[in-house]
Amino acid sequence: MFVRRIAVVGSGYVGLTTGACLASLGHRVVCADVDEAKVARLCTGEVPILEPGLPELVAQGLAAGRLRFVVGAAAAVGQGPEAAEVMFLCVPTPMGAGGAADLSAVEAVVTEVRTLLPAGCVVVNKSTVPVGTAARTAQLLARPDVAVVSNPEFLREGSAVEDFLNPDRIVVGCDAQDAAERVAALYARLGAPTVLTDAASAELVKYAANCFLAMKLSYVNTIAELCERFGADVLDVTEGIGYDRRIGQAFLQPGPGWGGSCLPKDTHALLQVCAAVGFDFPLLQASLDTNTRQQHRMVEKVRDAVGGSLAGQRVGLLGLTFKAGTDDLRDSPALTVAALLAAEGADLIGYDPGVPAAVPGLTDDLQLTDDPLKVASGAAALVVLTEWPEFRSLDWGRLAELVERRVVVDTRNLLDADVLRRVGFEVRSIGRRPTPALTPS
Ligand code: UGA
Helix, strand or coil, X not given: CCCCEEEEECCCHHHHHHHHHHHHCXXXXXXXXXXXXXXXXXXXXXXXXXXXXXXXXXXHHHHHCCEEEEECHHHHHCCHHHCCCEEEECCCCCXXXXXXXXXXXXXXXXXXXXXXXXXXXXXXXXXXXXXXXXXXXXXXXXXXXXXXXXXXXXXXXXXXXXXXXCCCCEEEECCCHHHHHXXXXXXXXXXXXXXXXXXXXXXXXXXXXXXXXXXXXXXXXHHHHHHHHHCCCHHHHHHHHHCCCCCCCCCCCCCCCCCCCCHHHHHHHHHHHHHHCCCCXXXXXXHHHHHHHHHHHHHHHHHHHCCCCCCCCEEEEECCCCCCCCCCCCCCHHHHHHHHHHXXXXXXXXXXXXXXXXXXXXCCCEEECCCHHHHHCCCCEEEECCCCHHHHHCCHHHHHHHCCCCEEEECCCCCCHXXXXXXXXXXXXXXXXXXXXCCCC
């Protein structure tokens, strides 16, 4: 395998994971960020995000001299014989006005490094960007001797290192095949199926994948609602459909709606680019509408649980992050549900194992605590919003003594309802059969 000199611009969760993992594959990597304080922490091996395995990889890379951190893209590119052969763009592409991706960070980096990149260098876009961005980046670069490649990432927060090192596939797109092959070769040791294609197709793969996942979740949340109407059990239904290899068991857990920094942003962005070219995509729009409906449905469940009106009712929230195993609150369905509950007058207190009670300015309507017992104290209902496994082993007997009303709305179907029933709780789940499971005849 060729060892390459690689610059990674942007040291957020994608950039940092990419840099640390490429270094672990033997490449020489320099990661850059504009945040000086973050770079200083990274230089000492301190990883500012919760991502299993990442601190270890960063420490190994630093110790082996294969991983460095610098401030600014220009410093990462370097000069002379040490200059980068490949530069990864891993900067944020947040949702801008009207749902379109905001590409200003990508554009700023390209402008900064335009004249610094050595001839023959390859610029790789890993950020999720609209179809056509590789072509636009090439135009902005105006460097015919530098190829622009699209190489979307498929990392999930909380398992990003595992996903990087054991990928389902590598997708590399470029109109110049030799540049695409050079980027694909960086991952050769992983032995993953590799799709070599043009830049536009690679860019679309990322949106097509995330939007498909969003659709799958909206579908399963709708099936869960249907189960409630028919007295069926969504766990059995999803297990039953999941054995069909064309469907698969993954990504079939109903919840309070899907969220995070990717699925909502990417669904909106694809709809936006579709609208810009006059293309109607009702299936995708329906997935978003279903997600909004799901969040409102969770509020209905809590309202019912407290007896019909949320005004003045103390409601204890268990989980605030968009999924378990992360400290990320961006576009968290838990926070959307919390805001809707607060809008109806509920008095909210929340606990999340990944979020310190002192997190500033989260929301005015939600008091945070680092003690789950305080969440229960005087609560008219408890609501599980994130699937943190530790919620299963809370001292439910003690919680039962503290609450005002023994009812839990479990929007993640996480808890063992039998355990809770034994200490007097009523458990309201999503799409579950209201009575105990049938015993085999
Ligand atoms: C998502 C994709 O899964 C990754 O493949 C992709 O690389 C990433 O976006 C990205 O574009 O960077 P992530 O945002 O980390 O990853 O989160 P997911 O694990 O996909 O979860 C998204 C949401 O769906 C969460 O709110 C989660 O709780 C929810 N979810 C997931 C369910 O409600 N049920 C499930 O069965 C799975």
